[in-house]
Amino acid sequence: MQEVVLRDGLQSERAFVPTAQKIALADALSRTGIAKLEVTSFVSPKAIPNLADAEDVLRGITRVPGVLYTVLVPNMRGAERALNCGASIDEWNLVMSVSESHNLMNLRMTREQSFTQLAAVVALARSSPTPVAINVSLSCCFGCPVEGEVPPAEVHRWAARFLELDGVGGVSLCDTTGMAFPSQVQTICNEHLRRWPDAETTLHFHNTRGLGLANALAGLAAGIDRFDASLGGLGGCPFAPGATGNICTEDLVHLLELEGCATGVDLPALLEVSRQLAATVGHDTPGQVVKAGQRLDTKPAPDWLEGVRARALAKGGD
Amino acid sequence: MQEVVLRDGLQSERAFVPTAQKIALADALSRTGIAKLEVTSFVSPKAIPNLADAEDVLRGITRVPGVLYTVLVPNMRGAERALNCGASIDEWNLVMSVSESHNLMNLRMTREQSFTQLAAVVALARSSPTPVAINVSLSCCFGCPVEGEVPPAEVHRWAARFLELDGVGGVSLCDTTGMAFPSQVQTICNEHLRRWPDAETTLHFHNTRGLGLANALAGLAAGIDRFDASLGGLGGCPFAPGATGNICTEDLVHLLELEGCATGVDLPALLEVSRQLAATVGHDTPGQVVKAGQRLDTKPAPDWLEGVRARALAKGGD
Numbered sequence: 298m299q300e301v302v303l304r305d306g307l308q309s310e311r312a313f314v315p316t317a318q319k320i321a322l323a324d325a326l327s328r329t330g331i332a333k334l335e336v337t338s339f340v341s342p343k344a345i346p347n348l349a350d351a352e353d354v355l356r357g358i359t360r361v362p363g364v365l366y367t368v369l370v371p372n373m374r375g376a377e378r379a380l381n382c383g384a385s386i387d388e389w390n391l392v393m394s395v396s397e398s399h400n401l402m403n404l405r406m407t408r409e410q411s412f413t414q415l416a417a418v419v420a421l422a423r424s425s426p427t428p429v430a431i432n433v434s435l436s437c438c439f440g441c442p443v444e445g446e447v448p449p450a451e452v453h454r455w456a457a458r459f460l461e462l463d464g465v466g467g468v469s470l471c472d473t474t475g476m477a478f479p480s481q482v483q484t485i486c487n488e489h490l491r492r493w494p495d496a497e498t499t500l501h502f503h504n505t506r507g508l509g510l511a512n513a514l515a516g517l518a519a520g521i522d523r524f525d526a527s528l529g530g531l532g533g534c535p536f537a538p539g540a541t542g543n544i545c546t547e548d549l550v551h552l553l554e555l556e557g558c559a560t561g562v563d564l565p566a567l568l569e570v571s572r573q574l575a576a577t578v579g580h581d582t583p584g585q586v587v588k589a590g591q592r593l594d595t596k597p598a599p600d601w602l603e604g605v606r607a608r609a610l611a612k613g614g615d
Numbered sequence: 616m617q618e619v620v621l622r623d624g625l626q627s628e629r630a631f632v633p634t635a636q637k638i639a640l641a642d643a644l645s646r647t648g649i650a651k652l653e654v655t656s657f658v659s660p661k662a663i664p665n666l667a668d669a670e671d672v673l674r675g676i677t678r679v680p681g682v683l684y685t686v687l688v689p690n691m692r693g694a695e696r697a698l699n700c701g702a703s704i705d706e707w708n709l710v711m712s713v714s715e716s717h718n719l720m721n722l723r724m725t726r727e728q729s730f731t732q733l734a735a736v737v738a739l740a741r742s743s744p745t746p747v748a749i750n751v752s753l754s755c756c757f758g759c760p761v762e763g764e765v766p767p768a769e770v771h772r773w774a775a776r777f778l779e780l781d782g783v784g785g786v787s788l789c790d791t792t793g794m795a796f797p798s799q800v801q802t803i804c805n806e807h808l809r810r811w812p813d814a815e816t817t818l819h820f821h822n823t824r825g826l827g828l829a830n831a832l833a834g835l836a837a838g839i840d841r842f843d844a845s846l847g848g849l850g851g852c853p854f855a856p857g858a859t860g861n862i863c864t865e866d867l868v869h870l871l872e873l874e875g876c877a878t879g880v881d882l883p884a885l886l887e888v889s890r891q892l893a894a895t896v897g898h899d900t901p902g903q904v905v906k907a908g909q910r911l912d913t914k915p916a917p918d919w920l921e922g923v924r925a926r927a928l929a930k931g932g933d
Contacts, residue, residue: 398916407927443920445913476910478873479832506910507866507903511829514797541907548825555796585825589859592794592824595763598716602761609725 298550298560299333299499299525300326302574303354304369305543306531308338308345310578316350318577320357325570326528327361330562331546335367335390335525339375352378355385367432371404376418380425388430389422390469391415395455396441399473403436408455416462423464433459434469434501438485440476449485456489460496467497469525472512475505475541479515486519501525502544503532504583509544510552517558524549528567529574529582545584547571551591564591616868616878617651617817617843618644620892621672622687623861624849626656626663628896634668636895638675643888644846645679648880649864653685653708653843657693670696673703685750689722694736698743706748707740708787709733713773714759717791721754726773734780741782751777752787752819756803758794767803774807778814785815787843790830793823793859797833804837819843820862821850822901827862828870835876842867846885847892847900863902865889869909882909 303323307314319337327334336358342349351368360366367388370379379389393411394400400408415433422429438452452470459465470489482500489498500516500523502509513524530545550562571587621641625632637655645652654676660667669686678684685706688697697707711729712718718726733751740747755762756770770788777783788807800818807816818834818841820827831842848863868880889905 398920401920401923401927402917405923405927407924410927410930440910442914443916445911475907478870478910480874505903505907506869507828507863508870510825511832511870514829514832541903545825551824552796552826552829556798585823585859589793589823592758592796593763596760598761599720602716602719605719605723606725609719609723609728612728 298331300331301335301525302528304335304338306527307347316353319354323358327364329567333365338369339378376421384427390432392434394436395451396437398443399437399441431465432467436471436473438470439472442474469499469501471501475503477512479511482512482515483519499523505541529571529584542583548586551586616649618649619653619843620846622653622656624845634671637672641676645682647885651683656687657696702745708750710752712754713769714755716761717755717759749783750785754789754791756788757790760792787817787819789819793821795830797829800830800833801837817841823859847889847902866904869904
C-alpha cells in the first residue's frame, strides 16, 4: 500500500495545510503499516503552493524502519532539491504523461523533452552519494481528458523507455483522470507484466467515475499488488478538469483484506488517522469505510428488538 | 437494468416528493430503455410517509411497452392494495430478510411468520384476474447489520422456499446494508445459480463501503445480469443504520457498457433524468458519472495549449 495523500491529496487543497500538520499526518501514516509514503513533491511552489514546504516536511518527519519514503520529482530543478535532501529520501518518483496533450498541459514540454530531462534526472540520482531508488509515474495510461483514448502501445512504449534506463526500478501506470475500466486495466496490465515481469509495477487509480476499487481488483487479478491510494480518497490533478479523488486508502485496505490479500496495514489505526484528516483539511472526504465502519462493525440490536421478538413469537406461526 | 429510485431511493428522503414529480420521474425513466421500474411500495404510510401516494403514482404514470412495472408488497395489507390496482402492476416484489434480527426490526415478524404471510400473498396474487409476476427480495443476503455474518446456507434455504412456491418466478439477493464483497458475491451467486439456473435472479447492492460496482461485476462474472440500481445512487434502508445509497444506475450502465455488456439503456437520456433528480429531492446525489461525464467525454484543449506546444517545440529536443 502506497500512500499519496500528502502529495496527490494535498496538492489540490486550496487552503494551505500547516507544515506541522503535514508532519503529524506523515508520522501517523507511517506507523499504520503502509509500505511506501509519498511525502511531498519538489514541484514549483508557484504551481502548487500547498507543497511549498517540501524540504521542511522531509526534515520534520520521524522515519519508521520498513517504510519507504518517496518524493515526486517532476523536473531537473526538483531533482536538485531532492539531491540536497540526501538520505531522507529513499525513492524519487519521476512523472510524465503518455499523452502528448496532457504532458504539454501539465509539464509544458513535449513528451520527448520530458523524457530527455527525466533521463538526466535519473543520471543525477545515480550520482547521489546515498542510494536512491527511482520510480516513474506515467500519467494518462488509461485515457487522456483531452485526447480521449490513449493507445496501449504508447503505454508500453514509454514504460519500456524508462525501464530500459539503468537505475529505474519501477513504473506506476496512472489513471490520472479516472478513465480506466476493469477489462481495460486487465488487458494493459497483462501485456505490461508479460514484458516486464520483474519490474516493480504500481497502479494508481482515481475514483472519478466510481470505478477505482473495481479497477484495483482487475489489476490484482492481473497480478499487480502495489497500489497508490490516498487517505480519505482525497486528491485530484489540478490540471485535469473534473478529476476527483484518488482511490481511498482505507476503503482499498478494507476491500483487499476481505478478498484475502494481506496488506500489512492496521486498518483501525488507519481509520483513526482518516478521521483526523477531515479536521486537517477542513472538509468532509470521499472515504466511505470511515463513515460506515468496517463490514462486520455491527450495531447493537435496538432496545426494543427483544420486545418485538417476544410479541411476534406470542402471535405464533413460528 | 431495474430502477428502484422511486421506492428504495425515495423511501429514505425526509422531504415529501410531490406525486406529480414522482410521476414525471417514473415516466422519464421508463423512456430510457430500462427493463423494469419499481414504481412504489404498498408499505404503511405511517412507516414511510414519502410513499403514501402509491396508488396515485401508479394511476398517473404512462406505461411504456416493454417496461415491466413492479411494486414492493411487504405484507397482506399491501397485497390487497396491489390487487386493487389490477393491471397497472406487472409484478409484485415481496420482501423479507434472511436474518432473523433484521426481519424483526424491519417487519416486526419472525422469518417464519413472514414466510407464512408472503405465501398467502403469493396465493392471492395467483387469484388475480390479471396475470402478475412475483419476485421475492431477500434482504441481508451478504450480512446483517446486527447479526454480522449471515450463513450462505440461510440464503439458499430461503431462496429455495420461495422458488418452490408456484407463481414465484425470481428472487433478488439483496445486500441491504452494503456488507457484500466481491469474492463472497461470486461464491453465493455460483451456488445459487447451480441450484436455480432457470430462476430470474436479481442482485441488489448498496454502495455503503464503496464496493457496489465491484460487487456487480462479481455477480456478472458469476452469470447474473439483472441488477437493481437507483438513479443518482439515492437510497438506503431507513431501518438499517449507516446504510447509504443503492448502487447508482447511470454509473452501473456506464460500467457495464464499457465492459461490453449491452444494457439497452440510453445513457445520455438517463444522465439527463439524473441531473433533474437532484432538483427534485433538493440535494446532491452520490452519482459520479453525472458529475464527471462519461469516460470519453473529453474536454476541449485549453486555448493556450497550442502556444505551449509551439514554444516547447521551438526549444527543440523533440
